[in-house]
Amino acid sequence: MPDAIYANNLCFRYGDEPIFSQIGFSLCAGDFAGVIGANGAGKSTLLRLILGELSPTAGELRLFERDVRRFDAWSRIGYLSQNGLSSGANFPATAEEIVTANLFSEIGFLRFTKKAHREKARAALAQVGMEAYAGRMLGSLSDGQRQRVLLARVLVSEPELLLLDEPTNGVDAETVASLLLLLSRLNREKGLTIVMVTHDIARAAEYLSRIFCLEDGSMVELDKAQLLEELSHKPAGAASLRKGPENHGNHGNSGI
Amino acid sequence: MVIMEILEYDFMRRAFAVGLLLAVIIPCIGMIVVLKRLSMIGDALSHSSLAGVAAGLILGVNPILGAGAVCIAAALSIEIIRKKLPKYAEMSIAIVMSAGVGLAGVLSGFVKNAANFNSFLFGSIVAVSDFELRLVILVSCAVMAAFFLLYKELFYVALDERAARIAGVPVRGVNVVFTVLTAVTVSVASRTVGALIVSSMMVVPTACAMQFGKSYRHTVICSIAFAVAFTLLGLFVSYYARLKPGGTIVLIGAGCFLLILLAKKIASRKRVL
Numbered sequence: 001m002p003d004a005i006y007a008n009n010l011c012f013r014y015g016d017e018p019i020f021s022q023i024g025f026s027l028c029a030g031d032f033a034g035v036i037g038a039n040g041a042g043k044s045t046l047l048r049l050i051l052g053e054l055s056p057t058a059g060e061l062r063l064f065e066r067d068v069r070r071f072d073a074w075s076r077i078g079y080l081s082q083n084g085l086s087s088g089a090n091f092p093a094t095a096e097e098i099v100t101a102n103l104f105s106e107i108g109f110l111r112f113t114k115k116a117h118r119e120k121a122r123a124a125l126a127q128v129g130m131e132a133y134a135g136r137m138l139g140s141l142s143d144g145q146r147q148r149v150l151l152a153r154v155l156v157s158e159p160e161l162l163l164l165d166e167p168t169n170g171v172d173a174e175t176v177a178s179l180l181l182l183l184s185r186l187n188r189e190k191g192l193t194i195v196m197v198t199h200d201i202a203r204a205a206e207y208l209s210r211i212f213c214l215e216d217g218s219m220v221e222l223d224k225a226q227l228l229e230e231l232s233h234k235p236a237g238a239a240s241l242r243k244g245p246e247n248h249g250n251h252g253n254s255g256i
Numbered sequence: 257m258v259i260m261e262i263l264e265y266d267f268m269r270r271a272f273a274v275g276l277l278l279a280v281i282i283p284c285i286g287m288i289v290v291l292k293r294l295s296m297i298g299d300a301l302s303h304s305s306l307a308g309v310a311a312g313l314i315l316g317v318n319p320i321l322g323a324g325a326v327c328i329a330a331a332l333s334i335e336i337i338r339k340k341l342p343k344y345a346e347m348s349i350a351i352v353m354s355a356g357v358g359l360a361g362v363l364s365g366f367v368k369n370a371a372n373f374n375s376f377l378f379g380s381i382v383a384v385s386d387f388e389l390r391l392v393i394l395v396s397c398a399v400m401a402a403f404f405l406l407y408k409e410l411f412y413v414a415l416d417e418r419a420a421r422i423a424g425v426p427v428r429g430v431n432v433v434f435t436v437l438t439a440v441t442v443s444v445a446s447r448t449v450g451a452l453i454v455s456s457m458m459v460v461p462t463a464c465a466m467q468f469g470k471s472y473r474h475t476v477i478c479s480i481a482f483a484v485a486f487t488l489l490g491l492f493v494s495y496y497a498r499l500k501p502g503g504t505i506v507l508i509g510a511g512c513f514l515l516i517l518l519a520k521k522i523a524s525r526k527r528v529l
Contacts, residue, residue: 051422074422081418091291091415092465093472101412105424110405137470157423 002065004029004161004193005050010059012042012049019045022059023219025212029160032187032194036201037214043197044082046214047163050195051079064160075105078159080150082166082197088150089139095149096121096134102153124156125149128182144175151179155186162186164196168203176200180207202231262495270389271381271491271501274448277396278441278457279487283465283479284403285441286458288434290466291414293345297334298455300349301442304330304356306451308443309376310363319376320391320447327439330356335435379450379502381491388447395444399437406430411472449502460509461486467516486512 005027012019019042027033037043048054049061052068061068064076088098099121100113107117125131128148138146147167154162164183168176184207186192198204205211211222262268289297305323312322330352337348367373375383384392403410409430412420421427445454461483462475469475490505497504 051418053418075424077422079419079422081416088415091472092469092475093411093415094470097411097472098415101408101415102419102423104408104412104420107408109409109426113408135471153419 002029003027003062004031004064005195006060006062006065008060010049010061011057012045012054013057014045018217020214020219021217023214023217025219025221027193027195027210029193030187030191031210032184032208033196033210033212034201034204034208035195035197035212035214036199041214042217043214044165047079047165047195047197050163051077075157076160078154078157078162080154080162080164080167082169089146091138094135094137095125095130095141095152098138098149099124099153099156102157105157121152121156124152127155127186128152142175144171144179147171147175147179148182151182160193162192162194164194166197166199168198168200173203176203180204183207201227205231262492267382267384268491268495270384272488274384274389274392275381275487275491275501275505276484277392278445278448279461279483280480281396281399281403281441282445282454282457283461283483284399284476285434285438286462287465287476287479288410288414289438289458290462294349295459296346296349296353296455297331297438298442298458300334300353300356301327301330301439302446302451302454303353303360305443305446306360306373306376307356307363309446309451310360310367310373313367313369313373314363318387319372320388320443323376323443323446323451324440326356327443328436331435331439332432335431376446377450377452378500379446379448379453381448381501384448388444392444392448395440399441402433402437406433410434449505450500453502453506456506456509457483460506460513464509464513464516467520482509482512 003026005025007026008024009022010024011021035043035046045054049056050063050068052071055069063071064073066073091098096118100117103113103117103120106120107113122131122134125134128151130145130148130152133141133145133149138149141149151167162183167183168179171179180203183194183196187194187209196204196208201211205224205227208224211224211227213220213222263272286298289295305327308322308324308326309319310322311317311326312319315322334348334352337351338345341347364370364373409420409425412423412425413427413430413434417427442454445457449457461479464482465475465477465479468478486505486509490508491501493499493508494501494504
């Protein structure tokens with residue numbers, strides 16, 4: 001399996017402040033990876049490096065076998081930002097309009113949206129269980145429903161790699177469980193590679209195929225079985241883990 | 257009969273033509289400005305445009321052209337500062353506005369015909385020249401064409417710039433085109449509705465429309481409808497009550513917005529009861 005993301009000796013600093021020093025990892029197509037770490041550890045910075053918004057200070061970062069500085073196939077990447085939920089909350093647009101917006105590369109510059117594009121947007125909404133809300137204004141939806149719409153917006157362009165920056169932030173426990181289940185299904189059934197920055201590892205761990213921890217400028221891969229074992233001894237973690245679905249063990253990933 | 261009486265005058269026909277064209281294009285710009293959380297940009301540009309007006313009057317160039325040039329420079333400066341200080345985007349507006357007002361203040365001391373300069377503060381829609389009418393028509397056609405062609409691009413950039421870039425939208429180019437369109441719209445509108453009032457024309461119809469919008473498209477149409485209604489009513493009222501048209505149009509808009517908010521509050525209370 002080719003690497004979706006490959007980092008070698010990756011370094012990054014904000015001015016004089018080092019964020020990463022010589023981190024290395026690779027993600028195969030089909031991985032569902034979680035990235036955890038304390039506030040300020042550089043989780044969102046890592047996503048911004050992958051998105052080409054920041055340039056590595058040193059080292060190598062490749063996306064689909066291509067240096068990120070020269071990568072131009074951004075339609076293969078889907079990205080859900082950390083503040084998408086709050087910043088778009090009162091945007092005066094329907095769920096369908098929001099989702100259709102991400103079909104830009106398919107529609108084309110200075111071209112107009114057609115019926116087929118709207119149907120595709122509805123199909124993406126159906127994928128996240130929001131088809132019935134296609135005509136509803138974003139502001140009239142709950143946080144969980146809005147997050148699903150934003151996920152549909154990312155999915156509509158059929159990306160191969162999904163980058164999610166704390167997608168479960170600000171939504172209730174029930175919605176967190178259903179979002180994680182949905183992501184797990186997309187990963188399993190469509191082979192979608194997912195990188196998810198999360199603080200909610202207690203809930204997310206069982207769905208992830210790989211778990212990375214950013215700490216003190218370095219990045220280590222955690223042993224999932226050991227982490228689940230540790231989490232099961234914590235009352236809060238055990239409670240949240242029990243909310244997960246029964247059948248989630250086999251993700252069918254090749255890169256683990 | 258009343259309508260016919262007003263339209264007998266050439267200056268009122270021009271005022272209606274200019275007013276209606278601006279009522280269509282200003283909300284198109286205003287919608288994106290509001291959604292990008294840059295409502296004050298209209299204020300910054302229109303205040304800065306006064307420096308161009310003063311420069312034009314001093315140099316003997318048409319003041320609207322001077323206003324246009326300064327507006328474009330101011331708008332691009334805001335965009336550059338906004339990119340340099342993304343976490344303090346609103347600061348870019350304050351910096352450019354204060355610099356523009358400062359420059360206008362200094363230059364106004366050299367303007368010989370103060371009355372002409374003052375007419376740009378509150379506008380003079382009933383004193384539009386042939387050249388200004390043609391300019392408004394030209395700018396209106398350009399803004400309408402750009403808004404129509406860049407409809408989905410502007411929508412996505414206003415919604416989420418980063419996601420738009422990843423989706424392939426040429427965000428920088430779209431922003432530059434939009435910035436220039438905003439600047440030229442503000443400069444022609446400052447002559448007619450007034451530099452001190454034009455930003456209200458951008459924000460108030462959009463604010464009213466957002467109370468009713470059932471989709472983005474519907475909100476755009478509603479904001480144009482509100483702006484057209486405010487302009488028509490404002491011109492009628494100002495003609496018969498002998499008031500300044502620019503101020504009257506904006507006051508009607510602001511009053512309408514307050515009434516809408518009040519009506520919504522009463523309606524929501526009735527639902528609770």
